[in-house]
Amino acid sequence: MDNTSSSVKIKENTTSSDTVFYNAFSKKITKYGRITLLGAIPLCFLPALYLWFAHGSIPAVGTILTGWFLIASIYGAEYVMTPISYFPILGVSGTYIAFLSGNIANMRVPCAIVAQEAVGTEAGSNEAEVVATLGMCGSIITNLIVTTVAAIGGVWLYNLFPPIVMEALNYVLPSIFGALFALFAIRFPKFGAFGLGIAMFLTGVVKVIPTILLVPICVFSTMAFAAMDYKKKKQA
Amino acid sequence: MSNYLEIANSPWMWVMAIPVVVLTGFQGVLFAKKAIHASKTGAVNLSGEQCRKAFKVGAISAIGPAVSVFIVMIALIAVIGAPMAWLRLSIIGAAPTELTAATMGAKAMGVEFGSPQYNVDTFASSVWTMSLNGIGWLLFCGLFTHKLGGLQDKVAGGDKKLMGLISTAAVLGTSGYLLSGHVLAGGPRLIAGIAAALAMALLEKASTNIPKLKEYNLGIAMIVGMAAAVIIL
Numbered sequence: 001m002d003n004t005s006s007s008v009k010i011k012e013n014t015t016s017s018d019t020v021f022y023n024a025f026s027k028k029i030t031k032y033g034r035i036t037l038l039g040a041i042p043l044c045f046l047p048a049l050y051l052w053f054a055h056g057s058i059p060a061v062g063t064i065l066t067g068w069f070l071i072a073s074i075y076g077a078e079y080v081m082t083p084i085s086y087f088p089i090l091g092v093s094g095t096y097i098a099f100l101s102g103n104i105a106n107m108r109v110p111c112a113i114v115a116q117e118a119v120g121t122e123a124g125s126n127e128a129e130v131v132a133t134l135g136m137c138g139s140i141i142t143n144l145i146v147t148t149v150a151a152i153g154g155v156w157l158y159n160l161f162p163p164i165v166m167e168a169l170n171y172v173l174p175s176i177f178g179a180l181f182a183l184f185a186i187r188f189p190k191f192g193a194f195g196l197g198i199a200m201f202l203t204g205v206v207k208v209i210p211t212i213l214l215v216p217i218c219v220f221s222t223m224a225f226a227a228m229d230y231k232k233k234k235q236a
Numbered sequence: 237m238s239n240y241l242e243i244a245n246s247p248w249m250w251v252m253a254i255p256v257v258v259l260t261g262f263q264g265v266l267f268a269k270k271a272i273h274a275s276k277t278g279a280v281n282l283s284g285e286q287c288r289k290a291f292k293v294g295a296i297s298a299i300g301p302a303v304s305v306f307i308v309m310i311a312l313i314a315v316i317g318a319p320m321a322w323l324r325l326s327i328i329g330a331a332p333t334e335l336t337a338a339t340m341g342a343k344a345m346g347v348e349f350g351s352p353q354y355n356v357d358t359f360a361s362s363v364w365t366m367s368l369n370g371i372g373w374l375l376f377c378g379l380f381t382h383k384l385g386g387l388q389d390k391v392a393g394g395d396k397k398l399m400g401l402i403s404t405a406a407v408l409g410t411s412g413y414l415l416s417g418h419v420l421a422g423g424p425r426l427i428a429g430i431a432a433a434l435a436m437a438l439l440e441k442a443s444t445n446i447p448k449l450k451e452y453n454l455g456i457a458m459i460v461g462m463a464a465a466v467i468i469l
Contacts, residue, residue, distance in 0.1 A: 024279030037378035057360035067344035067365035079372035088406035099377040102328035123400035138294025140264035146302035151322035171428035174418035175461025178429035195412030222409030
C-alpha cells in the first residue's frame with residue numbers, strides 16, 4: 001500500500017490540494033447543483049399547469065395561497081432546518097443530491113456512509129466527500145428504478161409480497177438507524193453514548209422541544225462534545 | 237368529473253411527471269461523472285475502481301430502503317394516482333409529507349381529502365399544495381447550499397484529525413436522534429434496532445478479515461433487524 005506516501009504528500013501542501021479540489025469538484029458541483037435544484041422548480045408545476053389548461057381545474061389564487069400557508073406552517077421551518085442539520089454529514093455535493101431526490105435519513109445518508117466504509121476513506125477528507133457523492137448517485141438510480149416499477153406495475157406486484165415480508169418492512173427504519181449508529185458507536189463509544197443519550201433525554205424526558213430544533217441540537221451538541229473532548233485530550 | 241383518478245392516471249399526467257423524474261436521474265449521472273472526473277485528474281486520491289465500488293455499494297445499499305418506499309408508494313398511488321406519486325416520490329418530500337400536503341390542499345377548498353366531494357378541482361388544489369411545499373427545500377438549497385459550508389472548517393481550524401472526528405460525531409448525533417424514537421417506542425421497533433446494531437458490530441469485526449463483506453454489511457444488518465422484530469414479535 002502506498003497510503004503513507006500519499007498522505008504525507010497531502011499534508012505537505014494541504015492548502016493547495018484543497019484549492020485543486022475546489023476547482024476540480026466543488027466549484028462545478030455548486031454550479032450544476034444550483035442549476036438542477038432551481039431548474040426542478042418550474043418542472044414541478046407541470047402537472048398543476050396541465051390540469052389547468054387541459055381540464056380547466058385551477059383553484060382560485062386565494063385557495064392556492066391558503067393551501068400553501070397551511071402546508072408551510074407545518075413544514076416551513078424544515079425548509080431551512082433540515083438542510084442545516086444534515087449539512088455536516090452531506091457536505092455541499094451531498095446536500096444538492098439529497099435535497100433534490102429526498103429520502104435523506106433512510107437512504108442517502110446510509111448509502112453515503114456505507115460507500116465510505118467500503119472504500120475506506122478518512123472521515124472529513126475530500127476523498128470521503130467524493131465517495132459519498134458516488135454512493136448517493138448509485139442510490140438515486142436504485143430509487144428511480146424502484147419508484148418507476150412501483151408506478152407502472154406496483155399495485156400488481158404488491159399482492160405478490162408475502163404477509164411476513166410486509167410485516168418485516170415496518171421495521172426497516174429502526175434497523176437502518178440501529179446499524180448506522182452501531183457502525184460508529186463501536187469505534188467512538190463515548191460520542192455514541194452522548195449522541196443517543198442526549199436524544200433520549202430530550203425526546204423522552206424533556207419532551208417539549210419541537211422536532212425541528214431537536215435534530216440540530218442533537219447533531220451540533222454531539223459535534224461540540226467531540227471537539228471539546230479532542231481539545232481536552234490534546235492539552236493533557 | 238367526480239372520478240378524478242381517471243384524469244390523475246391519464247397518459248398526459250404521465251408525460252407531465254417525466255421531466256422531474258428524468259432531471260433527478262440526470263443529476264445523479266452528472267454528479268457521478270464529476271466525481272469520477274475529479275479522481276481522474278488527481279484532485280482526489282481515488283482509483284477508478286474505488287469510484288465504481290462507491291457507486292455500486294450505494295446502489296446496492298439503497299435496495300432495502302427503496303423497497304420500503306415502494307410499499308408506501310402503493311398507498312399514495314391509490315389516492316393521488318400513479319403519475320403524481322411517481323413524481324413526488326422521485327424528489328424531496330416523503331410519502332407522509334405528500335399526504336399531508338394533499339390533505340391541506342383539499343382543506344383549502346373546504347373539502348375532506350378522500351371524501352366523495354373530492355373531485356378533479358380539489359385534486360388540482362392538492363397538486364398545487366404538494367408542488368409548493370416541495371419547492372421550499374429546492375429553493376433554500378438551490379440558493380444557499382454553497383453558503384452552508386465553513387462551520388466545520390472554522391471549528392477544526394485546519395486540523396484534519398479533528399475534522400474527521402467532528403464528521404463522525406455528526407453521524408452519531410444524527411443516527412442517535414433517529415434511533416432514539418424507536419428505542420423509546422420499545423417492542424419490536426426496539427428489538428429491530430438492537431438486533432441490527434449487534435449484527436453490524438459483528439459484521440464489522442468479521443469484515444476486517446473479509447473486506448468484501450463491507451459492501452453488504454448494511455443490507456445484512458437490516459435484514460437481521462427486521463427478521464428479529466418479526467420473529468420475537
